[in-house]
Amino acid sequence: xxxxxxxxxxxxxxxxxxxxxxxxxxxxxxxxxxxxxxxxxxxxxxxxxxxxxxxxxxxxxxxxxxxxxxxxxxxxxxxxxxxxxxxxxxxxxxxxxxxxxxxxxxxxxxxxxxxxxxxxxxxxxxxxxxxxxxxxxxxxxxxxxxxxxxxxxxxxxxxxxxxxxxxxxxxxxxxxxxxxxxxxxxxxxxxxxxxxxxxxxxxxxxxxxxxxxxxxxxxxxxxxxxxxxxxxxxxxxxxxxxxxxxxxxxxxxxxxxxxxxxxxxxxxxxxxxxxxxxxxxxxxxxxxxxxxxxxxxxxxxxxxxxxxxxxxxxxxxxxxxxxxxxx
Amino acid sequence: xxxxxxxxxxxxxxxxxxxxxxxxxxxxxxxxxxxxxxxxxxxxxxxxxxxxxxxxxxxxxxxxxxxxxxxxxxxxxxxxxxxxxxxxxxxxxxxxxxxxxxxxxxxxxxxxxxxxxxxxxxxxxxxxxxxxxxxxxxxxxxxxxxxxxxxxxxxxxxxxxxxxxxxxxxxxxxxxxxxxxxxxxxxxxxxxxxxxxxxxxxxxxxxxxxxxxxxxxxxxxxxxxxxxxxxxxxxxxxxxxxxxxxxxxxxxxxxxxxxxxxxxxxxxxxxxxxxxxxxxxxxxxxxxxxxxxxxxxxxxxxxxxxxxxxxxxxxxxxxxxxxxx
Numbered sequence: 001x002x003x004x005x006x007x008x009x010x011x012x013x014x015x016x017x018x019x020x021x022x023x024x025x026x027x028x029x030x031x032x033x034x035x036x037x038x039x040x041x042x043x044x045x046x047x048x049x050x051x052x053x054x055x056x057x058x059x060x061x062x063x064x065x066x067x068x069x070x071x072x073x074x075x076x077x078x079x080x081x082x083x084x085x086x087x088x089x090x091x092x093x094x095x096x097x098x099x100x101x102x103x104x105x106x107x108x109x110x111x112x113x114x115x116x117x118x119x120x121x122x123x124x125x126x127x128x129x130x131x132x133x134x135x136x137x138x139x140x141x142x143x144x145x146x147x148x149x150x151x152x153x154x155x156x157x158x159x160x161x162x163x164x165x166x167x168x169x170x171x172x173x174x175x176x177x178x179x180x181x182x183x184x185x186x187x188x189x190x191x192x193x194x195x196x197x198x199x200x201x202x203x204x205x206x207x208x209x210x211x212x213x214x215x216x217x218x219x220x221x222x223x224x225x226x227x228x229x230x231x232x233x234x235x236x237x238x239x240x241x242x243x244x245x246x247x248x249x250x251x252x253x254x255x256x257x258x259x260x261x262x263x264x265x266x267x268x269x270x271x272x273x274x275x276x277x278x279x280x281x282x283x284x285x286x287x288x289x290x291x292x293x294x295x296x297x298x299x300x301x302x303x304x305x306x307x308x309x310x311x312x313x314x315x316x317x318x319x320x321x322x323x324x325x326x327x
Numbered sequence: 328x329x330x331x332x333x334x335x336x337x338x339x340x341x342x343x344x345x346x347x348x349x350x351x352x353x354x355x356x357x358x359x360x361x362x363x364x365x366x367x368x369x370x371x372x373x374x375x376x377x378x379x380x381x382x383x384x385x386x387x388x389x390x391x392x393x394x395x396x397x398x399x400x401x402x403x404x405x406x407x408x409x410x411x412x413x414x415x416x417x418x419x420x421x422x423x424x425x426x427x428x429x430x431x432x433x434x435x436x437x438x439x440x441x442x443x444x445x446x447x448x449x450x451x452x453x454x455x456x457x458x459x460x461x462x463x464x465x466x467x468x469x470x471x472x473x474x475x476x477x478x479x480x481x482x483x484x485x486x487x488x489x490x491x492x493x494x495x496x497x498x499x500x501x502x503x504x505x506x507x508x509x510x511x512x513x514x515x516x517x518x519x520x521x522x523x524x525x526x527x528x529x530x531x532x533x534x535x536x537x538x539x540x541x542x543x544x545x546x547x548x549x550x551x552x553x554x555x556x557x558x559x560x561x562x563x564x565x566x567x568x569x570x571x572x573x574x575x576x577x578x579x580x581x582x583x584x585x586x587x588x589x590x591x592x593x594x595x596x597x598x599x600x601x602x603x604x605x606x607x608x609x610x611x612x613x614x615x616x617x618x619x620x621x622x623x624x625x626x627x628x629x630x631x632x633x634x635x636x637x638x639x640x641x642x643x644x645x646x647x648x649x650x651x652x
Contacts, residue, residue, distance in 0.1 A: 045515040046486075158604050188377035188542065190601045190620075193586040197600050215515065218588025241592045259520040260590050263572060266549035271520035275485050 003073050005033030007177060007209050008057065013070030015052055015061055015233075022280040026052045026065070028233045028287075031306050031314075034226075036176070039203070039210045041224030041241070043217060043256075047276055049233040050213045054179045057211070058095055059087050075176070092119060096175040100182035102162035106154040112139070112165050113150035119172050138168040143198060160191040164198070171202060178203070181213045196223055217260050221245060229253045232277055232287040235306055239313040249315045251292045286318065294319055333504055333536045334366040334389075339398035341381075341388040345609065356608050358384040360560040362398075363635075366504075366553070371530065371537040373547040373568070375583065376557035379608050382540045385557070386506040389538075390422050391415070402504065420450040423497035427509035429489035433481040440477040443467075443496045450500055466495040471525055487518035491525065498529065506538045511546065523549055544587050548572060556580050559608050559616045562635075566642035576638055576649040578621045615647065623648055 003009040015027035027049045034040050042050045052061070059079060061067055072079040074095070079087065096119075099105040107115055114128070116135035121128030132150075139146035142164045154162060163183060170178050183199070184192040200223065203210055214220055220227055220241070227244045229237040229252065237250040248254045255272040274291040277283050283290055289299040298318050306316040341359040358381040366372040376382040387393050389400045391407060400407050407418050426432040433442055443466065444459045464474040470491040481489055490510060497505055510526065511519040527550055530537060539550055547554055548568065555565040556579060564577035575581045585599040601620045606612055612619045618628040627647055635645045 045517060160604055188605065189544075189586040190377065190582055191604065192588075193598060194600055196588075197598065216588060217516075217590035221590045221592045222588050245590065245592050255517060257590065259517045261520070261523070261543075261545040261549045262589065263545050263548045263584065263587065266545070269520050269523070269549055271524065272517040275487070275518070276515075 003033065003076065005035045005038075007034045007036045007038070007075060009033040009071070009073040010053075010057065011071045013053070013056060013072070014068040015049075015056055015070075016066055016068055018064040018066070019280075024279045025282055026233050026279060027056065027070075028282070029235070029303075029306070030070070030230070030233070031235045032228045032238055034177070034209055034211065037207050037209055038226060039212065039224045041220035041227045042211060042213045042230060043215065043220050043227060044230035044236075045215060045256075045276055047232075047279070048230040050215075050230050051181055052233075053230065054097070054181050054211060054213050057177075057179065058091055058097060060091075060097075092175075093173045094175055095177045095179065096170045096173060097179040097181065098163075098166045098170040098183050100185050102159060102166045102186070103154055103157070105166060106157075106162060108154050111151050111153055112157070116165070116169050116172055119169050135168075135172070138172045139165070141171075141202065142168045144168075159187050160194060163187065163195055167195075167199060167202070171206060171208075174206060175208055177209045177211065179211045179213070182215070183212070184219065185214070185216070192219075199223075217257065229256070232282060233279055234287055235314075235316060236288070237313075237315050237317075238306075243310075243313050247313075249309060249313070249320055250288075250317050251294055251319075252288050255291075286316075331367050332365040333368040333403060334538075335399075335401040335404075336365070336389055337363050337399040337401070339363070339385070339388060339400065340396040341384050341393065342396045354609050357560045357611070358608060359388055362560075362562055364555055364562065364565060366536055366538060368536055369530075369534050370552040371527075371539050371550050372553045372555070373539045373541060373551035374555050374557060375541060375544060375547055377542060377583075377605055379559065379605055380557040381560040381608070382542075382557050383508055386424065386508050386538060386540050390424055390506060392424070416450070420446075420500045421502050422504045422506070423500060423502040424506040424508060425490070425493050425497055425510050428513050429486055429493050430513070432493055433489055435481055437480070438477065439463075439467075439479055439481070439492055442481070442492065443477070443499050446496065446500050462499055463495075466499045467492075469498070469529060470495045471521075485518070486514050487522055490514065490522055494526070494529075498533065498535075502535070504536045504538070506540065508540045509542070510539075512541070512543070519546075526550065544583055556583065559606065559611045561616060561645060562643070563617065563645045565644070566639075570639070570642050574642075574651060576642060576644045576651065577617075577646050578623050578650060579617050581650060582620075615645075617646075623650075 013030040017024040117131035120131040136146035258270040286299045304316045304318045309320045343356040345354040554571045564580045615628040618624040
């Protein structure tokens with residue numbers, strides 16, 4: 001199969017969670033792809049599946065969740081077909097991840113130096129010891145004083161410092177893809193600005209691709225080249241950042257952009273009516289149809305295809321489905 | 328127009344004493360340190376700050392939910408800290424609060440009816456059950472829910488709906504003044520927009536006054552009339568909203584505005600990156616507390632504590648070298 005992006009190509013990804021309430025259809029036919037060195041922003045509201053998507057790429061969906069079907073090609077390899085042992089080699093080497101809550105993702109009883117060296121030493125005791133100088137180098141790289149921080153424990157770090165350590169751990173193995181799941185959402189704005197600036201510089205230097213999961217349209221606009229808008233477990237819209245913000249097509253994207261308050265432009269603030277559907281029993285057809293202003297009959301019955309409406313601008317909406325078909 | 332002020336806060340202080348054990352030396356956290364401001368009737372007064380700035384402590388202290396260390400709070404010219412417990416009850420009703428997290432602030436085992444009705448049984452002595460029902464139905468409609476929702480439990484509602492219930496609980500007591508402590512921070516943007524709209528509409532309809540605590544400046548622009556920016560327990564910049572946004576005078580206000588990411592990829596602007604971390608309020612920096620992170624800091628800032636002064640009418644600032652002056 002030909003890959004649509006030369007780094008990552010995810011198609012028709014379906015993920016479910018088995019709960020006592022029923023089967024949650026968390027991801028339903030998610031599609032996107034990435035090129036080498038590209039920065040993709042995945043944006044959406046709580047429960048839209050953006051974190052599940054990022055974890056699926058690393059095959060980190062645990063019980064009661066399951067990847068039902070889908071293809072995840074990473075540099076030509078089909079990750080779905082890899083054995084767990086092969087997958088483990090990939091994780092933390094070629095694809096690494098940083099999480100939202102830096103303090104709870106670090107080991108509280110190990111010092112910072114060990115934790116970074118551990119990533120580099122591949123869990124091998126004698127190897128880890130040799131990696132301390134490299135770990136110190138990584139800490140300097142993320143703008144920290146390595147002499148001081150190497151021996152510190154996570155509880156001694158502030159949120160911003162802990163996130164720097166996480167970034168050092170994520171980038172230490174020089175991954176081809178860094179997945180950042182809401183890396184700045186738990187931080188104050190001034191610290192968020194510092195971390196984004198840092199990440200921007202480091203990623204430009206290392207040239208790795210970044211998949212940034214965020215609910216903040218502002219962060220996405222400032223950091224990413226491309227944006228995937230997700231809604232209720234579907235890919236709703238996928239385009240370059242410029243195209244998405246200047247010419248949003250999916251009614252959900254439009255609504256989302258109008259719902260973000262902006263300084264000096266708050267008179268235009270508009271909410272999207274209704275609430276996010278329950279994914280145990282998602283609405284038939286287009287999952288957005290109950291909240292949409294342009295609902296047609298077909299929206300209630302058929303799922304809209306994910307089509308290229310304009311050059312490199314993909315939308316899953318019946319309003320544009322025909323347009324894409326003509327192309 | 329001081330006669331129009333519903334709330335006057337004078338030199339309010341709240342210090343927490345930290346003591347690890349009997350032998351360790353006392354440490355004092357000045358969470359709210361000598362804060363004074365006035366809130367005009369019918370307005371929304373926003374308090375903005377990062378974590379550790381003392382904004383939540385300020386909101387709770389001025390309602391006497393935590394005992395103040397010093398200072399005065401006047402509601403309609405009555406010093407509420409000087410009242411006896413019995414007389415204070417009336418002011419409990421007149422000043423309400425809505426908390427940040429709607430998942431923890433509603434009792435999970437109580438019906439919405441008892442959550443909203445409980446306050447009425449305490450404050451409106453001898454109120455009949457039918458009257459309570461009628462009032463609950465009315466406030467539920469007002470916050471955009473339906474009458475029958477009173478017979479449900481909190482877990483049956485989404486975050487935005489719960490925040491509406493929390494708000495209904497406070498307005499059913501017919502207060503004059505409500506502290507809203509980050510009421511939309513736990514909500515998604517599309518829901519946040521709806522809740523903000525509701526808050527703004529009800530304020531106008533009922534002629535309420537809000538103290539709106541938040542960390543998000545773009546929300547402030549939507550809802551506030553006046554803004555106070557807090558940093559490590561102090562108000563560093565305070566003015567009308569338009570003044571703050573068009574003419575930020577304190578370098579910290581400028582930094583906060585600049586750090587706010589803007590959803591517009593075409594906007595190219597110079598980013599100001601602050602130095603260092605937010606210092607601990609246990610041991611705030613000498614002189615101007617912001618000097619460790621300020622890009623204009625000079626020798627004087629490290630040594631001399633800046634006076635709180637009015638630079639233009641109504642614009643109060645705590646800085647030696649204000650911007651654009």
